[in-house]
Amino acid sequence: xxxxxxxxxxxxxxxxxxxxxxxxxxxxxxxxxxxxxxxxxxxxxxxxxxxxxxxxxxxxxxxxxxxxxxxxxxxxxxxxxxxxxxxxxxxxxxxxxxxxxxxxxxxxxxxxxxxxxxxxxxxxxxxxxxxxxxxxxxxxxxxxxxxxxxxxxxxxxxxxxxxxxxxxxxxxxxxxxxxxxxxxxxxxxxxxxxxxxxxxxxxxxxxxxxxxxxxxxxxxxxxxxxxxxxxxxxxxxxxxxxxxxxxxxxxxxxxxxxxxxxxxxxxxxxxxxxxxxxxxxxxxxxxxxxxxxxxxxxxxxxxxxxxxxxxxxxxxxxxxxxxxxxxxxxxxxxxxxxxxxxxxxxxxxxxxxxxxxxxxxxxxxxx
Amino acid sequence: xxxxxxxxxxxxxxxxxxxxxxxxxxxxxxxxxxxxxxxxxxxxxxxxxxxxxxxxxxxxxxxxxxxxxxxxxxxxxxxxxxxxxxxxxxxxxxxxxxxxxxxxxxxxxxxxxxxxxxxxxxxxxxxxxxxxxxxxxxxxxxxxxxxxxxxxxxxxxxxxxxxxxxxxxxxxxxxxxxxxxxxxxxxxxxxxxxxxxxxxxxxxxxxxxxxxxxxxxxxxxxxxxxxxxxxxxxxxxxxxxxxxxxx
Numbered sequence: 223x224x225x226x227x228x229x230x231x232x233x234x235x236x237x238x239x240x241x242x243x244x245x246x247x248x249x250x251x252x253x254x255x256x257x258x259x260x261x262x263x264x265x266x267x268x269x270x271x272x273x274x275x276x277x278x279x280x281x282x283x284x285x286x287x288x289x290x291x292x293x294x295x296x297x298x299x300x301x302x303x304x305x306x307x308x309x310x311x312x313x314x315x316x317x318x319x320x321x322x323x324x325x326x327x328x329x330x331x332x333x334x335x336x337x338x339x340x341x342x343x344x345x346x347x348x349x350x351x352x353x354x355x356x357x358x359x360x361x362x363x364x365x366x367x368x369x370x371x372x373x374x375x376x377x378x379x380x381x382x383x384x385x386x387x388x389x390x391x392x393x394x395x396x397x398x399x400x401x402x403x404x405x406x407x408x409x410x411x412x413x414x415x416x417x418x419x420x421x422x423x424x425x426x427x428x429x430x431x432x433x434x435x436x437x438x439x440x441x442x443x444x445x446x447x448x449x450x451x452x453x454x455x456x457x458x459x460x461x462x463x464x465x466x467x468x469x470x471x472x473x474x475x476x477x478x479x480x481x482x483x484x485x486x487x488x489x490x491x492x493x494x495x496x497x498x499x500x501x502x503x504x505x506x507x508x509x510x511x512x513x514x515x516x517x518x519x520x521x522x523x524x525x526x527x528x529x530x531x532x533x534x535x536x537x538x539x540x541x542x543x544x545x546x547x548x549x550x551x552x553x554x555x556x557x558x559x560x561x562x563x564x565x566x567x568x569x570x571x572x573x574x575x576x577x578x579x580x581x582x583x584x585x586x587x588x589x
Numbered sequence: 590x591x592x593x594x595x596x597x598x599x600x601x602x603x604x605x606x607x608x609x610x611x612x613x614x615x616x617x618x619x620x621x622x623x624x625x626x627x628x629x630x631x632x633x634x635x636x637x638x639x640x641x642x643x644x645x646x647x648x649x650x651x652x653x654x655x656x657x658x659x660x661x662x663x664x665x666x667x668x669x670x671x672x673x674x675x676x677x678x679x680x681x682x683x684x685x686x687x688x689x690x691x692x693x694x695x696x697x698x699x700x701x702x703x704x705x706x707x708x709x710x711x712x713x714x715x716x717x718x719x720x721x722x723x724x725x726x727x728x729x730x731x732x733x734x735x736x737x738x739x740x741x742x743x744x745x746x747x748x749x750x751x752x753x754x755x756x757x758x759x760x761x762x763x764x765x766x767x768x769x770x771x772x773x774x775x776x777x778x779x780x781x782x783x784x785x786x787x788x789x790x791x792x793x794x795x796x797x798x799x800x801x802x803x804x805x806x807x808x809x810x811x812x813x814x815x816x817x818x819x820x821x822x823x824x825x826x827x828x829x830x831x832x833x834x835x836x
Contacts, residue, residue, distance in 0.1 A: 224695055224698050225695055225696045225697075225698055227695065228691065228692050228694070228695025228696055229692070229695070229696065231692075231695075232681065232684065232688070232692045235683070235684055235688065236681070236683060236684075239683045239684075240683065423677065423679065423681075423682070424675055424676075424677030424679040425677075425679040425680070425681060427673070427675055427677075427679060428673065428674075428675070428679045428693075429696070430645055431643045431644070431645060431668055431671065431673040431750075432668060432673075432693075432696045432697065433665060433668045433669045433696070433697065433698070434696055435665075
């Protein structure tokens with residue numbers, strides 16, 4: 223055991239003595255969570271809404287007022303002709319147009335039915351969708367009020383409510399994603415680089431002729447990064463809870479358990495990278511391009527996997543982070559227990575065992 | 590010297606990689622306390638042979654013993670009883686001098702107390718007591734090398750393997766380094782050294798010259814020079830190495 227402790231101590235010294243490493247390992251998670259939490263946000267503030275319809279119509283005015291009251295929306299113009307909408311979009315003066323049919327109020331009162339058309343600026347589909355959703359939300363409220371006040375009026379709009387995240391805050395989506403990304407990055411990249419650095423500097427030879435077993439070298443390399451990852455995990459959770467206001471609804475121990483499993487999978491990936499790369503640059507490139515990019519794209523952090531072509535969905539299935547992020551979302555946001563995630567858990571467990579087994583084997587063979 | 594026992598015994602040692610025979614049935618003995626030069630051009634198979642002797646790689650056929658431990662079966666015991674230093678002066682440059690000493694003391698399972706004693710003695714011996722808090726990366730090359738050699742001997746191994754220990758160092762520093770080697774050999778440690786510098790080959794008690802995976806010749810430098818009627822080891826080496834057929 224003595225050699226393990228000496229080695230682990232030395233590994234920590236490497237980390238704390240290299241300012242760049244400490245920056246990547248401990249500062250980057252904080253920066254990332256704040257960046258993702260605040261800068262990269264799919265929420266749209268101050269969306270500009272055009273009202274197309276009769277400005278004298280009482281129901282139209284009522285709805286326009288409601289839209290104006292919404293913190294995310296404000297009415298920029300009211301005009302009569304729908305043909306002006308595209309010109310307004312082109313000039314970038316409006317994001318969405320709410321078109322009321324003629325005699326809206328009258329129809330509503332006499333027939334109990336009147337139609338509204340929402341025009342979004344599809345040139346920026348994500349934003350358009352978000353804003354249309356906001357306006358839809360306002361319209362549903364109006365609808366609900368109408369239903370409560372008089373019995374005869376029928377529902378014209380579906381009433382949408384988002385469970386677990388009623389405000390549709392994007393941080394609910396980003397925090398689990400960033401957790402996956404950061405743990406993957408710290409564990410895989412840093413482990414790979416620290417092993418390859420020893421190969422480059424020749425100290426690896428020294429370790430191999432020493433009585434330390436290769437598996438011992440691997441384990442003592444992994445432990446410091448495991449510890450640091452747990453520190454990162456705590457940082458992320460605290461930041462997301464108290465700065466971004468993302469709740470932790472599920473069991474903390476369960477979250478910790480799946481995180482440790484994911485960290486082990488990442489260590490396996492890092493080890494694999496260290497086996498196939500001869501220089502630190504290669505290791506960095508492989509983990510940067512070959513790991514970070516696919517993790518960001520395929521783990522559902524930014525783009526939902528469900529909307530990808532089937533082939534890409536299969537590709538996303540082999541990314542360990544995807545399963546981790548799914549589980550974190552379920553545990554953190556939905557607050558479910560272990561029975562709801564055991565499928566994903568088993569998949570990640572199988573991946574971890576496979577990755578560790580194959581990388582340890584390759585590592586030993588390459589000596 | 591002749592009555593001392595053989596500490597390395599190699600018998601028909603062979604290593605094949607697929608169809609390629611890197612080491613082809615070599616046999617030799619190294620005596621205790623001897624400085625044994627292991628020469629050969631690049632690709633002659635000396636690194637492969639040395640890896641087997643250090644317990645890093647298994648022989649395809651044949652075998653031998655290092656310090657009485659079998660090359661095929663007792664790799665762990667071999668590793669515990671040898672020291673190793675390579676041309677890259679492989680110490681951790683971002684660790685301090687004493688931290689490097691403590692690390693390798695720990696890896697070779699020395700007790701905390703004996704690590705303390707050893708590192709004090711070592712630093713005194715190397716005249717480096719004032720430098721113990723320096724990062725190894727900041728030391729001049731010659732100092733690093735001496736430190737690396739001393740650390741390779743921290744667990745009192747019976748044999749030290751030096752893989753081109755003086756690569757890239759000026760002649761004066763090399764000479765000082767060889768003083769260390771002589772002192773270690775005098776205290777009974779066997780030195781197994783590979784080198785590209787033929788003047789260093791002259792310092793060895795005996796040298797073997799590998800060509801194409803076999804040992805072309807093995808003897809004391811003086812005897813070799815006489816046999817090939819050469820003025821120095823460089824000429825001996827050229828004569829033998831030029832017989833090489835493979836690249």
